[in-house]
Amino acid sequence: MSILKMQRVLITGAAQGVGRAMAESFAAAGAEVVLTDLDGDRLAATEREMKAAGARCRAYVLDVTKDENILAVRQQLHEEAGTVDVLVNNAGVVFGGPFESVPMSQHRLTYRVNVEGVVAVTHAFLRDVLSSPRGHLVFIASASGFVGLPNGSTYASSKWGVIGFAESIRTELKQRQAKSVGVTTVCPTYINTGMFEGVAPPKTTSMLDPQEIAEKVIEAVEKRRIWVLEPWLVKITPFLKNCLPTAVGDYLSDAFGATNSMDDWQGHGKDAN
Numbered sequence: 115m116s117i118l119k120m121q122r123v124l125i126t127g128a129a130q131g132v133g134r135a136m137a138e139s140f141a142a143a144g145a146e147v148v149l150t151d152l153d154g155d156r157l158a159a160t161e162r163e164m165k166a167a168g169a170r171c172r173a174y175v176l177d178v179t180k181d182e183n184i185l186a187v188r189q190q191l192h193e194e195a196g197t198v199d200v201l202v203n204n205a206g207v208v209f210g211g212p213f214e215s216v217p218m219s220q221h222r223l224t225y226r227v228n229v230e231g232v233v234a235v236t237h238a239f240l241r242d243v244l245s246s247p248r249g250h251l252v253f254i255a256s257a258s259g260f261v262g263l264p265n266g267s268t269y270a271s272s273k274w275g276v277i278g279f280a281e282s283i284r285t286e287l288k289q290r291q292a293k294s295v296g297v298t299t300v301c302p303t304y305i306n307t308g309m310f311e312g313v314a315p316p317k318t319t320s321m322l323d324p325q326e327i328a329e330k331v332i333e334a335v336e337k338r339r340i341w342v343l344e345p346w347l348v349k350i351t352p353f354l355k356n357c358l359p360t361a362v363g364d365y366l367s368d369a370f371g372a373t374n375s376m377d378d379w380q381g382h383g384k385d386a387n
């Protein structure tokens with residue numbers, strides 16, 4: 115039986131994509147899932163469909179950029195169900211294109227959702243996770259958190275921020291001897307959700323399947339793994355990046371097609387502001 119059976123798992127950005135795939139996988143492992151998302155209509159449809167499939171879940175509209183909204187959801191959840199054991203920071207946005215052509219409002223939104231949102235939701239729920247006999251924090255970062263990403267500079271740097279935050283929280287909890295809490299940082303290349311429509315995955319790899327990443331995350335939580343790096347190329351990227359001269363790293367990025375991967379980005383969130 116999965117150790118997730120008695121756990122309550124809160125996921126941000128759970129109405130679609132990787133968030134929904136993880137919600138379904140956590141529910142299949144026996145967890146009670148708290149679905150949250152900015153998009154109320156899609157969230158309601160996801161909750162309905164998951165319940166129809168037999169999942170134990172509940173849903174709350176939650177915009178990770180709004181502190182009052184986060185705290186109100188925490189209060190309502192505590193009153194209606196109880197505390198959270200596992201927190202999955204998943205909500206994210208991306209706006210591709212040459213840096214100066216992307217409106218400043220979209221660059222700001224990228225940091226507000228991808229970095230400040232992760233910090234705010236973690237701040238609100240860390241006490242819950244610490245009070246659990248087996249708490250866990252999951253941070254959905256990206257392979258772009260290890261490298262530079264032309265035409266995706268604020269997205270990539272927001273994910274560098276997520277990795278730095280997750281690593282700092284992990285080591286802080288270790289220093290505080292909070293042994294009941296695991297921390298997992300997830301760094302995949304491109305996943306087939308529509309967020310990165312039009313991009314080219316790195317050569318020798320293909321577009322990842324959201325369900326496949328979801329399964330890796332569930333396994334990482336069960337086995338207390340610190341990293342999910344997918345596919346194989348990402349497992350060696352941090353080592354190569356730190357050991358090779360920059361010019362060789364740039365050459366490899368070109369050779370694997372990472373440098374031009376965002377050239378034709380047409381992701382589904384491109385009109386948000």
Ligand SMILES: NC(=O)c1ccc[n+]([C@@H]2O[C@H](COP(=O)([O-])OP(=O)(O)OC[C@H]3O[C@@H](n4cnc5c(N)ncnc54)[C@H](O)[C@@H]3O)[C@@H](O)[C@H]2O)c1
Pocket residue numbers: 126127128129130131132133150151152153176177178179204205206207227231254255256257301302303304305306307308309310383
């Ligand atoms: N798709 C990829 O190729 C890929 C690769 C690596 C990492 N990731 C990361 O995985 C996570 C999920 O990506 P996805 O592909 O499922 O994206 P998606 O666009 O399909 O889903 C993202 C969800 O986040 C929600 N969201 C957006 N802004 C929000 C906010 N302010 N508050 C709450 N919810 C909000 C959206 O409504 C949506 O339901 C993101 O953090 C993304 O950066 C994605």
